[in-house]
Amino acid sequence: MSFNQAIETAPPAVPLTVRFGGWGTGLMLLAVWLLLIAATSLYRPDFFSHQTVLAVTFTMAVVGVLAIGQGIVAMSGGFIDLSQPANMILASLVAVRLSEAGMPLAVVIVGAILAGMLWGAFNAAIIVFGKLNPVIVTLATNFIGLAALFLVFQLAEVPIGSEIYHFGRASFLGLPAIFWPMLALVLVVGFLVPRTRYGRRMIAVGGNRAAAKARGISLKATRFATFMAAGGFVGFAAVLFAATAGPFNPGSANTLQLNIIAGVILAGISLAGGRGNFWMLLLSVGFLSTIPTSLVFFGLSSDTQSIFQGFILVIAVAIDGWRARRATP
Amino acid sequence: MTDVTAAPARRPGLSEDWRAALTGSVASITLTFIVVVAIGWFWVGPKFLSFGNISIIGTFVIVPLIVGAFAGFALLSGVVDLSIGSMVGFSSALFALLLSLGWDPASAGAVTLLACLCFGGINAIAIVGFGAEPIAATLGMLVALRGIAWVLLGSQGSIFAFNLDMFNLVSTTVGGLPLFFLLAIALTLVAALVVTKTRVGRHIRAVGGDDKAAARAGISVKKVRVAALLLSAFGAGLGGIVYAAQLGSAARATGFGLEFQVYAALMIGGYSILRGGVGNPIGGALGLLAVAGVSNILDLKAISPYFVNIIVGLLLLAAVLLDRIRGGDAYE
Numbered sequence: 001m002s003f004n005q006a007i008e009t010a011p012p013a014v015p016l017t018v019r020f021g022g023w024g025t026g027l028m029l030l031a032v033w034l035l036l037i038a039a040t041s042l043y044r045p046d047f048f049s050h051q052t053v054l055a056v057t058f059t060m061a062v063v064g065v066l067a068i069g070q071g072i073v074a075m076s077g078g079f080i081d082l083s084q085p086a087n088m089i090l091a092s093l094v095a096v097r098l099s100e101a102g103m104p105l106a107v108v109i110v111g112a113i114l115a116g117m118l119w120g121a122f123n124a125a126i127i128v129f130g131k132l133n134p135v136i137v138t139l140a141t142n143f144i145g146l147a148a149l150f151l152v153f154q155l156a157e158v159p160i161g162s163e164i165y166h167f168g169r170a171s172f173l174g175l176p177a178i179f180w181p182m183l184a185l186v187l188v189v190g191f192l193v194p195r196t197r198y199g200r201r202m203i204a205v206g207g208n209r210a211a212a213k214a215r216g217i218s219l220k221a222t223r224f225a226t227f228m229a230a231g232g233f234v235g236f237a238a239v240l241f242a243a244t245a246g247p248f249n250p251g252s253a254n255t256l257q258l259n260i261i262a263g264v265i266l267a268g269i270s271l272a273g274g275r276g277n278f279w280m281l282l283l284s285v286g287f288l289s290t291i292p293t294s295l296v297f298f299g300l301s302s303d304t305q306s307i308f309q310g311f312i313l314v315i316a317v318a319i320d321g322w323r324a325r326r327a328t329p
Numbered sequence: 330m331t332d333v334t335a336a337p338a339r340r341p342g343l344s345e346d347w348r349a350a351l352t353g354s355v356a357s358i359t360l361t362f363i364v365v366v367a368i369g370w371f372w373v374g375p376k377f378l379s380f381g382n383i384s385i386i387g388t389f390v391i392v393p394l395i396v397g398a399f400a401g402f403a404l405l406s407g408v409v410d411l412s413i414g415s416m417v418g419f420s421s422a423l424f425a426l427l428l429s430l431g432w433d434p435a436s437a438g439a440v441t442l443l444a445c446l447c448f449g450g451i452n453a454i455a456i457v458g459f460g461a462e463p464i465a466a467t468l469g470m471l472v473a474l475r476g477i478a479w480v481l482l483g484s485q486g487s488i489f490a491f492n493l494d495m496f497n498l499v500s501t502t503v504g505g506l507p508l509f510f511l512l513a514i515a516l517t518l519v520a521a522l523v524v525t526k527t528r529v530g531r532h533i534r535a536v537g538g539d540d541k542a543a544a545r546a547g548i549s550v551k552k553v554r555v556a557a558l559l560l561s562a563f564g565a566g567l568g569g570i571v572y573a574a575q576l577g578s579a580a581r582a583t584g585f586g587l588e589f590q591v592y593a594a595l596m597i598g599g600y601s602i603l604r605g606g607v608g609n610p611i612g613g614a615l616g617l618l619a620v621a622g623v624s625n626i627l628d629l630k631a632i633s634p635y636f637v638n639i640i641v642g643l644l645l646l647a648a649v650l651l652d653r654i655r656g657g658d659a660y661e
Contacts, residue, residue, distance in 0.1 A: 133658075
């Protein structure tokens with residue numbers, strides 16, 4: 001049965017427009033981003049400043065790392081991980097508790113990443129053994145996780161003067177220190193995914209589950225691997241978040257969710273799975289992270305920020321749907 | 330293959346109807362509902378089923394019932410509208426703003442509903458016209474509408490718009506129960522009749538069950554889905570107006586997170602947000618009442634309200650597992 005389906009739905013040849021679609025997406029994103037920068041600096045010439053660059057790269061750090069995790073889930077055919085907020089708060093809490101215990105930064109980072117991977121494994125276990133859709137499972141685990149976290153703590157903060165506290169405020173080569181690990185991770189993941197066996201397996205499962213299964217790829221193992229890897233990235237994002245957020249409560253990560261999904265879709269990583277290029281995340285996340293700063297320069301309240309971000313997501317998803325419809329006649 | 334099994338069954342005969350009623354989604358939510366009532370009865374005591382307490386639950390659940398009855402049509406037709414929570418917030422903000430500007434309630438309500446339909450129309454263009462993923466597109470609309478509502482509410486973050494006539498209307502009780510609660514129940518029953526007994530309802534379920542088969546049968550899939558998304562926006566608009574009348578004001582928190590509560594309850598009640606064609610307004614209403622009952626029990630027992638979310642989350646997982654066992658799509 002699955003074999004039949006594999007033959008039926010195997011694409012005969014990748015059309016040129018689709019093969020180079022990634023670069024088209026990149027050029028379009030770059031154009032929109034530059035347009036935004038040009039418009040803002042025409043209105044307010046003082047937009048061009050080191051201060052702006054600092055603000056944008058600062059915002060990009062946490063969003064970018066979370067977007068890698070979300071991108072992995074989307075590309076492997078898991079649609080969306082809606083439990084990222086609960087996962088990140090959990091890992092941040094682990095980071096805070098470890099640094100309160102006086103642990104060195106390396107231990108804090110490893111602890112947070114392990115916490116994130118554990119959460120990912122928890123999601124994957126429900127998805128794989130219950131054969132349930134990841135969207136609903138992560139919706140439910142986010143619900144449960146955030147409520148449980150509210151029972152555990154109300155407000156947490158990394159101790160002032162600890163290593164992680166200084167890491168969050170340090171700068172390197174004129175940019176926030178937290179920006180560099182994000183940049184490195186996006187570049188490395190974007191390089192490795194299409195070039196390693198694991199990465200190609202992930203793309204194969206996301207593109208056509210039945211065909212991947214027929215070729216002998218274990219769907220269960222891939223699902224566990226992708227959700228745990230995605231959870232690990234959320235765990236690392238939690239370190240950056242905890243280092244910079246100041247006091248946070250379990251609800252503090254809720255507003256990030258939408259930006260991340262928008263960033264992933266704008267980058268051309270299709271929610272339908274199997275398509276996308278992680279390097280594009282730098283452009284999409286950069287563009288989305290410039291919006292708040294631009295709005296401030298235009299003198300608009302922070303409330304209008306959600307209007308722009310919301311409609312940008314609607315437009316991005318519409319383009320994604322239109323593209324997918326053209327790619328599969 | 331999966332398509333064949335997922336195709337909606339032919340209209341069942343009478344005995345099959347009965348079997349479906351005993352094993353189907355309505356049966357399991359009825360059982361859940363009875364269990365919740367029983368726990369309330371034994372744990373809280375007879376007070377739980379007193380008219381006073383049912384009135385409290387009823388008043389609390391009016392808006393979710395209205396919103397859920399209309400949003401159910403979108404779920405049935407196979408598209409999910411996550412923007413309903415913000416739509417409720419937007420609607421209450423706009424309605425309160427217009428009232429505070431001296432408009433009469435009727436024209437303020439009409440303009441508010443029209444505005445909600447416009448935003449529902451944008452959802453429909455993105456999802457039906459461009460083929461956008463419904464969850465992601467309406468998530469964007471959710472955030473955009475929240476921003477618009479907050480801008481309407483201004484720097485204060487709330488608009489006071491108390492209207493005595495309207496407040497008296499929504500607080501009317503009939504036979505000890507709130508009039509609007511009874512109206513919401515009546516609305517649910519009408520929706521259930523439309524879904525199960527009319528041609529329109531069968532078309533909606535057919536589109537949700539298998540859109541390709543429905544299109545081959547001559548049903549306009551696009552029309553049905555556009556109508557369903559507009560209905561969902563309309564219901565959320567109506568819910569926002571009722572909220573504003575109940576509270577006499579609109580605030581930033583109005584409708585915040587309502588979409589997750591409503592959809593969790595609807596899925597517990599037998600709907601699915603991932604495949605259309607399943608679920609029934611009566612099951613959905615029972616789901617909403619069961620969740621409201623759980624939070625009422627925890628409230629009366631002075632237990633942290635966060636446990637409600639944990640229980641709702643677990644019920645949700647159990648409900649989708651049941652749906653999968655009953656023939657929902659298995660995810661691998």
